[in-house]
Each structure stands twice: as structure tokens, then as C-alpha cells.
Amino acid sequence: MFRFLRLLIPLILILVAVLWYLYRTHMTATLMIMQVSEQQSIQLASQTVDAVFSVLHGDALYLAENSSLQQWLDTGDSISRSHLNADFLAFTQSRKLYDQVRFLDEHGQEVVRVNLNEEQSEVVTEGELQTENDRYYVENTLALNERDVFMSSFDLNIERGTIEHPIKPTIRLSTPVFDNKGQRRGLIVLNYRGQRLLNHLRVIADKSPGSLWLLNKKGYWLLGPHPNMEWGFMYPDRQEMRFDHEYGETIWLAMLNGPQISHWLDEKGLFTYARITPTTSKLASKEPENFVGNEQWIVVTYIPPSNINASTIGHVRNLINAFVVLAPLLALLSGIITYHDIRRRQAEADARSSEARYRGLLESAPDGIVIADEDGHITMANVQAEKWFGYTQNELIGQPIEKLIPERFRATHPCHRKNYLANPVARPMGAGLELHGRRSDGSEFPVEISLSPLETNQGLLVTSIIRDITARKQAEKTQEQTKLRYEKLVNNLPVGVYRNKPNKEGKFLEVNQAMADIFEAESIEQLLAHPFSESYCNPVDRKTFIDTVICHGHIHDHEVLLKTLQGREFYASLTAVMKKDITGEIYFDGILQDISERREGKRKIEQLNENLHTRSMKLEAINQELEAFSYSVSHDLRAPLRAIDGFSRTLLNEYADRLDGKGQDRLSRIRAAAQRMANLIDDLLKLSRVTRTELKWKSVDLTQLASEVLEELRQDEPERMVQFSVQPGMIAHGDAHLLRIVMDNLLSNAWKFTNRHSDSEARIEVGFNLDDNLTYFVRDNGAGFDMAYADKLFGAFQRLHDNSEFSGTGIGLATVQRIIHKHGGHIWANSAVNQGAVFYFTLNEREIANE
Numbered sequence: 057m058f059r060f061l062r063l064l065i066p067l068i069l070i071l072v073a074v075l076w077y078l079y080r081t082h083m084t085a086t087l088m089i090m091q092v093s094e095q096q097s098i099q100l101a102s103q104t105v106d107a108v109f110s111v112l113h114g115d116a117l118y119l120a121e122n123s124s125l126q127q128w129l130d131t132g133d134s135i136s137r138s139h140l141n142a143d144f145l146a147f148t149q150s151r152k153l154y155d156q157v158r159f160l161d162e163h164g165q166e167v168v169r170v171n172l173n174e175e176q177s178e179v180v181t182e183g184e185l186q187t188e189n190d191r192y193y194v195e196n197t198l199a200l201n202e203r204d205v206f207m208s209s210f211d212l213n214i215e216r217g218t219i220e221h222p223i224k225p226t227i228r229l230s231t232p233v234f235d236n237k238g239q240r241r242g243l244i245v246l247n248y249r250g251q252r253l254l255n256h257l258r259v260i261a262d263k264s265p266g267s268l269w270l271l272n273k274k275g276y277w278l279l280g281p282h283p284n285m286e287w288g289f290m291y292p293d294r295q296e297m298r299f300d301h302e303y304g305e306t307i308w309l310a311m312l313n314g315p316q317i318s319h320w321l322d323e324k325g326l327f328t329y330a331r332i333t334p335t336t337s338k339l340a341s342k343e344p345e346n347f348v349g350n351e352q353w354i355v356v357t358y359i360p361p362s363n364i365n366a367s368t369i370g371h372v373r374n375l376i377n378a379f380v381v382l383a384p385l386l387a388l389l390s391g392i393i394t395y396h397d398i399r400r401r402q403a404e405a406d407a408r409s410s411e412a413r414y415r416g417l418l419e420s421a422p423d424g425i426v427i428a429d430e431d432g433h434i435t436m437a438n439v440q441a442e443k444w445f446g447y448t449q450n451e452l453i454g455q456p457i458e459k460l461i462p463e464r465f466r467a468t469h470p471c472h473r474k475n476y477l478a479n480p481v482a483r484p485m486g487a488g489l490e491l492h493g494r495r496s497d498g499s500e501f502p503v504e505i506s507l508s509p510l511e512t513n514q515g516l517l518v519t520s521i522i523r524d525i526t527a528r529k530q531a532e533k534t535q536e537q538t539k540l541r542y543e544k545l546v547n548n549l550p551v552g553v554y555r556n557k558p559n560k561e562g563k564f565l566e567v568n569q570a571m572a573d574i575f576e577a578e579s580i581e582q583l584l585a586h587p588f589s590e591s592y593c594n595p596v597d598r599k600t601f602i603d604t605v606i607c608h609g610h611i612h613d614h615e616v617l618l619k620t621l622q623g624r625e626f627y628a629s630l631t632a633v634m635k636k637d638i639t640g641e642i643y644f645d646g647i648l649q650d651i652s653e654r655r656e657g658k659r660k661i662e663q664l665n666e667n668l669h670t671r672s673m674k675l676e677a678i679n680q681e682l683e684a685f686s687y688s689v690s691h692d693l694r695a696p697l698r699a700i701d702g703f704s705r706t707l708l709n710e711y712a713d714r715l716d717g718k719g720q721d722r723l724s725r726i727r728a729a730a731q732r733m734a735n736l737i738d739d740l741l742k743l744s745r746v747t748r749t750e751l752k753w754k755s756v757d758l759t760q761l762a763s764e765v766l767e768e769l770r771q772d773e774p775e776r777m778v779q780f781s782v783q784p785g786m787i788a789h790g791d792a793h794l795l796r797i798v799m800d801n802l803l804s805n806a807w808k809f810t811n812r813h814s815d816s817e818a819r820i821e822v823g824f825n826l827d828d829n830l831t832y833f834v835r836d837n838g839a840g841f842d843m844a845y846a847d848k849l850f851g852a853f854q855r856l857h858d859n860s861e862f863s864g865t866g867i868g869l870a871t872v873q874r875i876i877h878k879h880g881g882h883i884w885a886n887s888a889v890n891q892g893a894v895f896y897f898t899l900n901e902r903e904i905a906n907e
Contacts, residue, residue, distance in 0.1 A: 164189025
């Protein structure tokens with residue numbers, strides 16, 4: 057039980073931790089998505105405010121510069137006044153944005169006033185016109201420069217000292233009026249119906265996950281969570297209904313003094329806010345410093361904790377269900393430690409994968425978005441569009457959309473815009489055409505564009521969603537190049553490459569040029585039209601081939617007799633694999649080789665092998681005879697030689713006093729000749745054994761062999777002080793015993809032929825070089841030889857020096873050559889008389905790899 061609990065409790069704790077981690081990851085992702093959505097609502101609300109004040113600003117300046125007003129200022133007659141009244145009346149009736157439109161003279165006296173009551177405009181009679189010289193906006197406006205616009209606070213309209221009901225949220229805008237001589241003659245005053253702006257914001261709020269509020273700079277709601285909480289600064293009993301009283305002073309100070317656009321998350325919910333100043337509206341700032349006022353608003357979206365929790369309750373339920381299911385399983389399987397470890401690791405991998413998916417979703421970049429009006433002028437561009445086209449938003453706003461189009465298409469683009477506006481529906485732009493965008497530096501890049509119309513109070517706007525497809529185009533180009541390289545590679549292959557179906561006719565689906573050449577077709581098309589089944593000389597061969605591929609999934613080097621389109625028969629080697637297309641239909645991919653020449657070569661090789669076998673049998677018989685001869689030489693010839701040598705030695709030792717000097721000399725020569733004959737027989741036997749010896753390949757340290765041979769030579773003649781140089785690291789591949797014989801012969805010759813030098817001058821060097829191939833050498837500075845006789849150097853019984861000068865049998869170098877040739881190498885020499893000699897040899901060391 058203790059072991060069970062010791063295993064189970066950590067598993068349960070780990071499970072709880074993993075589920076908690078998944079919950080926190082999901083919660084974080086949900087909050088980030090909410091923040092992005094709420095920020096979009098804030099930005100849309102800010103753009104709405106900008107658009108409204110752009111219109112208000114334009115209307116105020118339009119009325120101040122109205123031609124009827126200027127005419128009345130010049131003449132002052134009744135006709136001009138009636139024209140002025142008519143223009144103001146028509147303007148008010150058509151716009152329906154203003155409760156009052158007034159013109160006051162420089163003393164604050166109303167000259168013209170048009171009221172909009174119940175959507176009907178009327179001109180106030182002269183008797184009802186009032187003097188407004190004590191109102192703050194009159195004095196403030198008359199102090200402004202030409203084309204400056206004064207904006208009042210956003211509050212409720214007051215009639216006769218009380219708030220008008222139903223309430224009328226109002227913003228007053230006024231601008232000074234100057235006559236043609238530049239004299240200040242009065243001011244235009246517009247009472248804007250603020251309820252229209254609030255209604256726009258309510259529409260945005262309806263599409264937002266949270267509530268959308270509008271606050272003034274003191275924290276009072278202009279658009280709030282409930283009508284009873286709005287306009288608190290206008291009602292004495294609502295003075296405490298401020299944002300900071302409801303949600304805390306900390307967040308309120310952050311909204312006032314923190315970043316212009318930001319988020320705030322605490323136990324009261326998620327707040328997203330943006331400070332906006334109508335008098336510095338981006339859309340109204342075409343003429344700098346022409347809006348006067350200190351009004352500042354804060355747009356806030358709010359998602360309560362209940363909504364946040366509701367968005368995750370489904371995930372929490374799933375996690376609880378997972379715990380209910382997994383906990384008993386862990387208890388049941390806790391004794392299986394290995395399986396438990398696999399489950400735990402898999403759970404961790406799933407958690408990491410889930411986190412990666414959430415992160416990838418949140419970090420994906422949006423496409424470029426450009427919005428233009430009916431005239432084709434850009435009204436908005438997002439950051440991605442700025443990045444792709446290389447313009448700032450200020451450089452794009454108000455510019456024609458053709459600014460982003462390559463010059464060669466600009467002339468025809470207005471016509472395309474006109475056609476789209478005639479039927480504005482959401483659709484891709486330029487279907488079937490390749491579209492390009494033009495950057496600020498003049499460079500172009502491929503794009504895909506989707507168009508969608510957007511109806512607004514300012515008219516129809518067209519939203520263009522732009523996607524940079526440079527990478528995709530490059531990938532398509534790379535894919536096409538790869539395809540061309542593949543086709544070129546396949547067509548250049550010396551073997552036939554094909555694809556066909558194992559149906560009745562078996563026509564080829566694809567072939568390369570080599571296939572057409574093999575089948576003697578005039579073109580690839582001719583071969584594709586030819587049934588492959590007719591190319592089999594024996595139909596049974598085709599059935600066998602198809603059955604084998606279908607049974608095993610592949611076949612390799614299947615030989616079959618085929619015929620070309622011209623009727624010529626040839627042997628082919630077929631290799632194929634079975635594949636299936638998306639419909640499940642079987643087809644074969646394979647290669648085909650014309651092996652007629654190979655089969656003929658194989659036949660000739662078999663014939664040669666048969667001849668070689670016959671010759672080998674003959675050589676084996678010769679070798680047996682040679683072995684018999686060697687045995688005869690070893691036993692039959694040695695006995696007479698030993699008798700001659702023995703009896704000669706006895707005569708010299710026992711009967712020397714009976715022989716004169718000449719007789720003793722003759723007898724000594726007989727004995728010396730017998731000994732040389734014995735040595736010659738020994739060397740012949742060595743040469744014979746070398747010829748018959750089978751190589752035993754392994755790594756051989758030639759440095760060590762050379763050093764051992766030289767040391768033995770020094771011990772035989774310790775009085776000689778020959779200089780030795782053996783290069784380290786000479787590791788060869790071959791037969792160690794035979795290579796020792798090579799070193800014995802070459803170094804013994806070098807030792808022998810340096811005998812004429814003084815000990816301090818005699819030198820023997822063993823080494824190798826890597827110029828082209830690995831070449832070993834033995835160099836001495838001895839007697840040397842004449843290169844004119846180099847062709848006799850490695851012949852048996854061939855000697856280039858008299859025996860009286862240097863002893864020897866003439867068999868040693870022949871033996872060395874046989875050994876080197878058995879190793880697949882070569883041996884040669886370079887020398888000059890009295891200038892030493894160098895013997896070079898190579899070994900076919902690749903043989904060791906084959907072994």
C-alpha cells in the first residue's frame with residue numbers, strides 16, 4: 057500500500073499541476089484575444105470621433121465663407137439677407153446635424169438663426185433674435201484668427217436655466233467671419249446634436265464583447281453603463297457618479313497619465329481605454345492649429361469578471377472531466393512504472409503542443425489593409441500596409457489609391473474603380489490576373505487583393521485587404537525550376553524512365569527521351585500512344601511481371617524479351633514499384649534498360665571464364681610439376697653439392713700439404729662454386745615459393761620492418777657506421793611476410809652497394825611521398841648503375857655488377873618484383889653510376905578494403 061500511495065500521490069499532484077497549467081494557458085490566451093478585440097473597438101470609436109469632427113470643422117468653415125453671407129456683409133440689404141436666410145435654412149435642413157445654426161455680428165447680436173425642431177428647419181424672425189454678447193464662446197471666438205474653429209465642452213442643452221428634456225447632448229462650434237476686406241464682422245455658431253455621435257458609439261458597443269463608454273476629462277460618463285449614471289456633472293445629485301468613485305482612483309490616474317492606448321486588468325474586470333482630443337483630430341488636422349478648445353475624452357471598453365469567467369467555463373469543465381477520467385486510471389496503472397512514465401511524458405508533450413498552438417495563433421501577423429473613399433482617396437492604412445509599401449500613414453492619408461499601383465496600370469485603374477462602385481460587392485480583385493503593388497522607392501511586389509464595400513455616413517468606403525505573395529511567387533518559381541531540373545535530369549538519364557498502368561493495354565502515362573530512343577519511337581508522343589502490352593514478345597512475361605509487382609510491391613532487374621516499335625527484339629531489365637493515386641488506382645513507376653549488349657557481354661565473359669578455367673587447370677598442373685621440380689632441386693641437387701663441398705673441404709684440410717699452390721687454388725674454386733650453386737638454388741626456391749604464396753592482407757608497419765632489417769644489417773657488420781633515415785608513419789596494406797622479403801632485399805642491396813663509401817658518407821633512406829599515388833622508396837648513395845641497362849634490372853640471374861665487385865645471385869630483385877606485382881603494384885628504379893640509386897614501388901592497397 058505504501059508503494060502504491062508513493063506512486064499514486066505524485067501522479068495525482070502532477071495531473072493537477074498539468075491541468076492547472078492548461079487552465080492558466082487557456083486563460084492567458086483568452087485575455088489576449090479579448091484585449092485585441094477591445095482595442096479594435098477603441099480604435100474604431102476613435103476613428104468615428106475623428107470622422108465626425110472632420111465634418112463639423114468643414115461645415116463651420118463652409119458657412120463662414122458662404123457667398124450669401126459675404127454678399128450681405130458687403131451690401132447689408134434685405135435681398136441679401138433673405139438669400140442668407142435661405143442658404144442657412146437649406147443647409148440646416150439637408151445636414152440635420154445641428155439644433156441651431158446662427159450668425160452673430162461682432163457685437164454678439166444674432167443676425168440669422170435657424171432652428172431644427174422635430175426634423176423641420178425654420179428661420180427665427182428678427183423680433184425673436186437675441187443678443188449673446190455675454191456668452192463665453194462669443195468672446196472666445198471673436199478673438200480667433202480667420203479659419204480657426206472654437207469647440208465648447210460636450211454637455212446638455214439648457215433652456216431658461218434648466219436642462220432641456222428630453223436631454224439634448226450638445227457641442228457648440230463657432231468660427232469668426234471676415235469680410236472681403238479682412239475685417240472681423242461676426243461669428244458662425246453651430247449647436248451640434250451630440251446624440252448622433254453617441255449613437256455611433258453605441259453601434260460600435262453593440263458589436264463589441266464588452267461595454268463601450270465615453271468619459272470626459274473629469275471622469276464623468278458622457279456615454280455610460282446606464283443612463284442614470286451619465287452627465288453627472290450636469291446634475292447636483294449625480295456629482296459623485298464618476299469613474300474613479302466606481303472603479304478606483306488608481307485605474308483612473310493610469311488612464312489620465314499613462315499610455316494613450318492601453319489595457320488594465322484587475323479583480324473588477326478588463327478595461328481597455330484610449331485618450332482622444334477632438335480638437336487635435338487626425339482627420340481634422342489637414343490645416344494645422346485651426347481647432348481651439350481644451351476638451352479631452354477617454355473612450356473605455358469594459359468586460360466584467362463574469363464575462364471573462366464565462367468564456368473559460370467550458371474549458372474548466374473539460375479539465376474537470378479530464379481529472380475525473382484520469383485520476384482512476386492513474387490509480388489503476390500506478391504499479392506499472394514504465395507505462396506511467398510514458399503517460400506523464402506524453403501529457404507534458406501535449407501541454408507544450410497546446411501552448412505552441414496558442415502562441416502561434418496570437419503571434420500571427422495580419423494582412424495589409426487600405427481603405428479608400430468613393431473618389432479613390434486613401435482614408436486609412438494599417439501598420440502592415442505601411443511596412444509593405446514603405447509609406448507612413450500621414451504620407452498615405454488623402455492620397456489617391458493609384459499611388460500604390462505601378463505606373464503602367466494607373467491610367468486604367470480609375471475605370472476599374474468606377475466599374476466596382478457600380479456593383480460594390482465583396483470579391484477578389486483582378487481574378488485571374490497578376491497584381492502588383494508599388495513601394496515608395498518605386499520597386500514592385502506581387503499581391504493578392506480582396507475588396508469589400510463599407511457604407512458610412514460619409515459615403516461608401518472600399519476596404520482592400522492586401523497580401524504580399526512574394527514568398528509564394530518565389531516558391532512557385534522555385535518549384536517550376538525544380539520541375540524543369542527534374543524533367544531535364546530524367547530526360548538526360550541513360551536509362552528509360554516510365555509510368556504506366558497495369559491494365560489491358562498498359563499504355564505509358566509518362567516516359568523520358570531515353571524510353572523513346574530504346575523503343576525506336578519517332579517521338580515521345582508516339583510511344584505514349586503505343587500499348588506497352590504489344591511490346592512483349594511473350595504475353596506470359598507481362599503477366600508474370602505485373603503479378604510480381606502487385607504481390608511484392610516492387611521488382612528489381614527483371615529480365616524480359618521485348619520488341620521496339622520497329623519490330624526489333626531486345627532484352628530489357630525492368631525495375632518497378634507499385635503506387636496508388638488519390639483515387640486508389642494502381643500504377644507502376646519504373647526504369648527500363650536495354651541489356652542486349654550486357655547479355656552478349658555476359659555470354660562472352662562466361663566463355664572467357666570457361667577458357668580461363670581450362671588454362672587454370674593447366675597452370676595448376678604446371679605448378680604441381682614446378683613443386684615436384686622444387687622438391688627435386690631441394691633434395692636431389694643439394695646432396696651432390698654437399699658432397700662436392702664436403703670432399704673439397706676434406707682435401708683442403710687433410711691433403712693440403714700434398715698439393716701445390718695451384719692445386720689448392722683449383723680446389724678452393726671448386727668449393728666456392730659449389731657454395732654459390734647452393735645459394736642460387738636457395739634463391740630459386742624462394743622465388744618459386746613467392747610465386748605460389750597466397751596473400752594474407754592486413755595492415756603492415758613498413759617503418760618498423762625497415763628499422764628491424766637495418767638493425768640486423770648493423771649487427772652483422774658492427775664496424776660499419778652507415779647513416780640511416782626511416783620516415784615514420786609508413787603503414788601499408790599487404791602480406792607482412794612478403795613485404796619483409798621486399799625490405800630485406802632492397803635494404804641489403806643498399807647496404808652492399810654503399811660499401812665503397814667511408815662510414816661517414818654512406819647513407820640509406822626509406823620513406824614515401826603522396827604526389828599522385830602513395831609511393832614508397834629506398835634510396836642510397838652507393839655505386840649506382842647505368843640506366844641504359846635498367847630493363848635487365850629485375851630479370852632472374854641478371855646482374856649489372858661483376859661478382860668480384862659485389863656478390864649476389866641476380867634473384868633478389870626478381871623476387872622483389874614478383875612480390876610487388878602480387879600486391880597489384882609497380883616497382884621501378886632511378887640511378888646513375890657512382891651517384892646512388894632509388895628504388896620506388898607502389899601497392900594496390902584498395903585490395904584490403906575488398907578483403
